[in-house]
Amino acid sequence: MKRSKVNRLFLILGLIGLVIINSWALNASIKEKDLPKKYRDFLDLVAYIILPEEKEVFLQLTTDRDRDLFIESFWKQRDPTPGTPQNEFREEHIRRFNYANKFFKRNSPREGWRTDMGRFYIILGPPASIERFEGTLGIHPTQVWYYYGDPAKGLPTHFALVFFQRGGAGEYRLYDPVSDGPGALLVNSQGIAPEDYEAFYEKIRELAPTLADVSLTRLPGEFPYNFQPSPRNNILLADILKSPKKNINPSYATHFLEYKGLVSTEYMTNYVESMGTVAIIRDPLMGIPFVHFAVSPKKISLDYYEPKDQYFCNFTLNASLRQGDNIILQYQRNYPFYFDPEQLPRIKGNGLAIEDSFPGIEGEYKLIVLLQNSIGKEFCVYEKNIVIPPPSNQPRLGIPLLAYKVQSYSQEIHIPFKIFQQKYIVDPSNTFAVEDTIWVVTQVNGLERELWEQGKLRLVVRGLKAGEAFEKAYNIFLNTYPFRQSIFVSYSLSANKLPPDYYELWVQLLGIDGSLLDEKKVNFIVSPMKAVSHPIAHSKAMPLRNNFLYFFMQAQAYEKVGLLDKAQSAYQRGFNLNPNYKEGLVFFANFLNKTKQFDDCLQLISKLRDDEKFRFQYHLIRGQALMGKGNYAEAITELEEGNRIYNSDTSLLNSLGYCYYQSGELQKAQKVLQASLKLNQKQPNIQKMLTYIERALKEK
Incomplete structure (x- = not known):
């Protein structure tokens, strides 16, 4: 795996900061009648x-382009052969819709697709x-339509639908065998009590023998008890109406609405389902929590590069932590992936899992990982x-991490799902084969x-199969590991010792007296x-000598949520680890200005005095610090430069x-504030200040 470069994270941290994406609040719906006719x-x-x-x-989309x-x-989403130019569905x-409009409008004031016959023809076909x-x-x-059902859509292998002209017209x-009853099919039902289904059945049988059975049930061969229509008639009808919606995951639609401002237009129509897993691990060397995650798309498009005889795909990863509409932390990385032709069957069979990790701060969040494949x-x-x-x-457990393999890595690098020198290879589906080893890791x-x-840990493995499910407990004594305030406990289970099933694994921390602490x-599975076919893990390593970047990321997140003392501590720690990281120095100096630590800011920013690359930042930050101290003349000199x-x-x-x-130079103030508003009109405080200055100039 390739080592990542410092500049990859710097581009996010130093140049663009935290990217703000569109609001996730749902738009007000448009009424269907107000849509253009096309829609x-x-x-x-x-x-x-x-x-x-x-x-x-x-109905929440507001532009024709989005629609x-x-x-x-x-x-x-309904194409049975994706990747081909034809969408057979x-x-x-x-074709069914047009057929219904053409042939089922007869004797009806409604369009053909709105009739009962039209509806079921469209849903089920001929x-x-x-x-x-x-x-x-x-x-x-009367007409009886006989169908062969698709069990994959929850339908019986065969069934019948009866359509009739109520009263002989229209x-x-x-x-409906229940609400209409067999008597509704007869021209003359006089002399038969409404509840006497047997008499109705016998009379229909005399006139049309094959119609008699389907007058009581939609399931041929299922004769109802005591001639009473079966409730299964209504169940079948509900299953038919649901059948075209079965196996359609609506998440693509909600993601379309939520990400249309972030995902490029050409990507929006190609949503791919995915699986993912996440682990929160407090890094034993840095002492800060990291969010580790792996995301595996269920479909991956590839391209072929002929000069090197290689296949490739190229993912852009955008990860963020959010609290409501607020983005607390966000970054972006690129994941190109190249492989030889002999690897192609494995890639197609197993897929890929893109792994990454980043430092977090305490709190409750929504983690959002967006992957875009340019191929x-x-x-x-x-x-x-x-x-x-x-x-x-207080004694506390982390969420257990499950892996199917362990690999050794240098302790001098940071890589997703690595603890000390062991990297745990995860499958986002948490599915294990009989011959796999199940590694359980908890902090x-x-x-x-x-x-x-x-004290000890107790691992309880419990099958979820109804009846006599498998259950077994394993004890792990904590003193088998070197004493630290935070330890990682690793345990391996042989999957072949567990019957195939869905399982839950409980990790329990037991106190000295055996009491449950957490x-x-x-x-x-x-x-x-x-x-x-476990997906092939693809990640990037970061040399630990570059770990100062993580502290600057963490500092910005603390600053975002208003935990300024913790933000300053993280900035200071990142700066101490690498005082020559100029981009971080700029972040830190800006923070000191925002928190009115002007003297400290001036001392820190002085380190950039002779750096040609950062001349603008030097004069801006120094000028703002002097302004904060009330030294307006000196501040003007720096800001003008x-x-x-x-x-x-x-x-x-x-x-x-x-x-x-503040220096009484109102005309100059007016000029530069007007220039600022030309660049960004949405500055109400600056507009108020400019109005006040213009009024003062008129009064002179």
Whole structure:
């Protein structure tokens, strides 16, 4: 695996800071009747197959461009042969819709697709056979449609739908054995009590023998008890109506709405489902918590580079921690992946898991990982609510991490899912083959010596199969590990000792007296197969000599949530580790200015006095610190010098305007504040200040 460069993170930390993406608040819905006709027609076309979540998202889109992209995504989710130019599902659905409009409008004031016959023709397609009773003496015009059902969609292998003209006129309606009853099919049912289903059945049997059975049940061959229509009729009807929506994951639609401001337009129609896993591990060397994650797209497009005889894909990863609409931390990295032709079958069979990690701060967050593959213009999203616990003196367990393999790495690098010199190879699905080893790793924090000497962990593995499920417990004594306040406990289980099943694993921390101090749970699967296609892990290593970057990331996150003491401590620690990291020095100096530590800021920024690359930052930050101290004349000198280097920075212009104002130079203040507002009109405080200055100039 390739080592990452310092500049990769610097580009995010130093040049662009924290990227702000669009608000996640849902837009107000547009009423269907207010949509342009083109999009009302689309909703008519898909009325019987669109999920409620999909329709809700569609009605929140505000531009025709977004609606067109959504429609393209909608059909792609249902394409049985993705990757080919033809979408057979879409073509067949449109054919059915047009057929329904053409042939089922007869005798109906409604459009053909809105009729009962039209609805079920669109959902199920043409019946395997039709039996007509349209000239049968004593029977209202009736048709019986026979279908072969698809069990994968929750339908029985065969069933029948009956349509009839109620009262002998009008459009064909779906016949319901329960609410209509067999008597509704008869022209003359006089003399038969409404509840006498047997008499109705016998009379229909005399007139149309094959119609009699389906008058009581939609399931041929299932004769109802005591001639009473079975409740299964309504269950079947519900299953039919749900069948076209089965196996459609609406997450693509919600992601379309949420990420349309962040994901490039050409990617929006190519949402790919994914699996992911996350672990919160307090790094034993740096002493700060890291969020480790792995995301595995269920589909990966590849390209071939002929000059080197290699296949490749190229992922851009964007990871963030959010609290509501606030982005606490965000960064971006690139993950190109090249491999030889002989590796192609394994890549196609196993897939890839993109791994990464970053430092976090205590709190509750939503982790969002966005992956975009430039080959195929695809994107996937992994979201997970996580809790990063604060340091504590109380005994506490971390969430267990499960892995199927362990590899040794140098202790001098940081890499996802590595603890000391052991990297744990994870499968985001937590699925293990019979021949796999299941590695269980958990972190025990807040240990005191007495608990370490006499306490233990208990691992309880419990199968979830109904009946006699497998259950077994394993004890691990804490004193088998060297004493630290935070230790990592690793234990291996042989999957072949566990029957194939879904499992939950409880890790319990037991005190000196055997009392339960804490427990955490994780789920996993043992497959009956000898081998499972685990995705190939792809990650980047960071040399520990560059760990100062992590402290600057952490400092910015603390600053974002207003924990300024912790932010300053993290800035100081990062700076102490590498005083020559100029970008970090700029961050730290800006922080000192914001927290009104002007003398400290001036002392720190003086280190950039002779650095040509950072001349603008030097004059800007120094000028703002002098302004904060009330030394307006000196501040003006520095800020004017900075403005000569770069004259389009609103922060500098606003500071310079304020200094001019405080020095009584109102015309100069007016000029630079007007320039600032030209760059950004949405500065209400600057607008108020400018109005005050203009009023003062008029009064002179």
